[in-house]
Amino acid sequence: MFIDSLIISYIWIIWIISDPVVNILAYSFFHDNRNKSYQIIYFSNTITSCFIFIEYYAYIIYIILKKKGNKKYEYFINIPHIKCVVHNSYRCHCTNKKIKIYSEDELQSIEEYTYFYTIYFNWKIIMLLNIPYMLKYYILNKNILKSKKEINLFYV
Secondary structure (H helix, E strand, C coil), X not given: CEHHHHHHHHHHHHHHHXXXXXXXXXXXXXXXXXXXXXXXXXXXXXXXXXXXXXXXHHHHHHHHHCCCCCCHHHHECXXXXXXXXXXXXXXXXXXXXXXXXXXXXXXXXXXXXXXXXXXXXXXXXXXXHHHHHHHHHHHHHHHHHHHHHHHHHHHC
């Protein structure tokens, strides 16, 4: 799993909770003055968006400042496979069982995933695969527009 997806999931939780709460509070306190409530909602959404932006890129900036930006293993979360005796769980994140070194299977899995990602999510390949669909859509819409014009001319 990417660390980015973990950060994004936390950001979504914060956003889903904070946005409706601000809207409800603004409408309940300023129900007579709609202009004021819209201003409060606008500024709170702006602040929340800036916070989300900063929170998302903070980890990436942290990795770059530590000069580990080119190490692909820094972007993955290792799910430990040993059992934590303290919490009786395989999924806890305590320091008693944190794995610092990847096994050979995990390294191979990361290599395969990054290879798959670089091959199949290349923008050139995505564009080349979508060109036939875009042309088909364009030709179909062009024919539909022609037929609509002919129908309109017929009824005039």
